[in-house]
Amino acid sequence: MASADELYITIKGKGGHAAAPHFCIDPILIASHLIVALQQIASRNNNPHNPTVLSITSFQGGSTTNVIPNEIKLKGTFRAMDEQWRFKAHGLIRKMATDLVHSMGGEIDLLIDVGYPSVYNNESLNDLARKKAEEFIGPKNVEETEPRMGAEDFGYYSQEIPGCFFRLGVMNEKKGITSGVHTPTFNIDENAIETGMGMMAWLGSSVNFGSVSI
Amino acid sequence: MLQKIKSLAKQYAPEFIEVRHHLHAHPELSYQEFETSKFVQGKLKEFGIPFEIKATTGVIGLIEGKNPGKRIIALRADMDALPIKEENDIVYKSKNEGVMHACGHDVHTTCLLGASKILNELKNEWEGTVETDLSAGRRKKSGRCQPADQRRRIGKPRTFFDFWFTCSSRPEHWQNELSSRQSNGQR
Numbered sequence A: 001m002a003s004a005d006e007l008y009i010t011i012k013g014k015g016g017h018a019a020a021p022h023f024c025i026d027p028i029l030i031a032s033h034l035i036v037a038l039q040q041i042a043s044r045n046n047n048p049h050n051p052t053v054l055s056i057t058s059f060q061g062g063s064t065t066n067v068i069p070n071e072i073k074l075k076g077t078f079r080a081m082d083e084q085w086r087f088k089a090h091g092l093i094r095k096m097a098t099d100l101v102h103s104m105g106g107e108i109d110l111l112i113d114v115g116y117p118s119v120y121n122n123e124s125l126n127d128l129a130r131k132k133a134e135e136f137i138g139p140k141n142v143e144e145t146e147p148r149m150g151a152e153d154f155g156y157y158s159q160e161i162p163g164c165f166f167r168l169g170v171m172n173e174k175k176g177i178t179s180g181v182h183t184p185t186f187n188i189d190e191n192a193i194e195t196g197m198g199m200m201a202w203l204g205s206s207v208n209f210g211s212v213s214i
Numbered sequence B: 001m002l003q004k005i006k007s008l009a010k011q012y013a014p015e016f017i018e019v020r021h022h023l024h025a026h027p028e029l030s031y032q033e034f035e036t037s038k039f040v041q042g043k044l045k046e047f048g049i050p051f052e053i054k055a056t057t058g059v060i061g062l063i064e065g066k067n068p069g070k071r072i073i074a075l076r077a078d079m080d081a082l083p084i085k086e087e088n089d090i091v092y093k094s095k096n097e098g099v100m101h102a103c104g105h106d107v108h109t110t111c112l113l114g115a116s117k118i119l120n121e122l123k124n125e126w127e128g129t130v131e132t133d134l135s136a137g138r139r140k141k142s143g144r145c146q147p148a149d150q151r152r153r154i155g156k157p158r159t160f161f162d163f164w165f166t167c168s169s170r171p172e173h174w175q176n177e178l179s180s181r182q183s184n185g186q187r
Helices: A027-045 A083-103 A123-137 A154-160 A191-206 B002-025 B034-047 B105-121 B178-182
Strands: A003-012 A052-060 A071-080 A107-113 A142-144 A163-169 B051-054 B058-064 B072-078 B129-135 B159-166 B174-176
Touching: A003 A027, A003 A083, A027 A052, A027 A071, A027 A083, A052 A083, A071 A083, A083 A107, A123 A142, A123 A163, A123 A191, A123 B002, A154 A163, A154 B072, A163 A191, A191 B002, A191 B072, A191 B105, B002 B034, B002 B105, B034 B051, B034 B058, B034 B105, B058 B105, B072 B105, B105 B129
Parallel strands: A142 B174, A163 B159, B072 B129, B072 B159
Antiparallel strands: A003 A071, A003 A107, A052 A071, A163 B174, B051 B058, B058 B129
16 A cells, blocks of 8 residues: 655735736646646656556635636645655655746745555565465465555554555445445445454464564 | 364354444544543453553553564554444444444454454464554544554564455455555565
8 A cells, every 4th residue: 555645735826807817827727737747747757667646636716707816725645655756756746846836927835744654565474474364264265456555554564563464355245235445334244354353363373484584 | 273263263253243333333533532442441351461551542452472572473453433424224333423433443443352362362372472453543643653662571573464454355355465565665
């Protein structure tokens, strides 16, 4: 899972009559340029093999058809799976946002609120835990997944102490248990509890470090 | 050992399904897990597992097997719920209006309590120490977790395990995120 940092950007221009843009500094057009330009960082500066996401998720300002507002507020999220790239990207975001907004006559306040680091599954532990899971529930019930750009505070633990983060299946289509997490109808197939508690006990009692480097 | 754990997990599953129903019906938001914290402390007392409190509501249990210093493993779960109004029509529906265990932390906490009971019962049959980390809230900015300072007596665990939920898979399924390996973390 990814690191998650929040972006808060205020672009200050100079409001006025929409029919006279030459007397204004239009923060809406500047913000629009910036939203497009920021994707340059995700698609050109980043190595394509390295998962990263930059999403602007909120664009607020203005209220009517004939007035250019004074300012626009943007919010967004920046996700990464590599801590070095993550902080390099923060610098690129700051530079691009500042230079672009200034070049168009605007002013900018930018806050990158640093959140959870990425969850790093230690490779040796991952292999070992997979083997333990196969012993516990059989190889056909253990699968590897694609990386997901969600975030998880276990990232703090896994950056400090070698860790391994798993997922436990809880869905059952036949019983109609299909709602995702964070929905008002989320529920689980309670057979998962036996698997979850047993697997944690199995890991806790049987994992030895003799054969792994962590 | 594997068979013993499997058989205890099967035997205790109904008890822990009840535990989950209790937790599900009484969800609390991040850093407000006061009743949840009391409840899990009560369970650890019932099982005879010593624990300490961290970050007001976090509860760290310590289960020593044979030769406790041989290796230390931590198992972690979180306990907080989300500000969502539950729409499930179930007998153990949230009694705390507008708060819901919609991220499954009730199940997470339940599984760790269940594992604690099993590990404690079998503690003469495995080596090392297991720390069970029921952590305080996670969605706020400050003090989300302090993984390092909790191990005065026996030192720091050498590894952590944790899990989450996947709604794309059957209940007996266990997934690991292979590609997290590619994430160039610090180790």
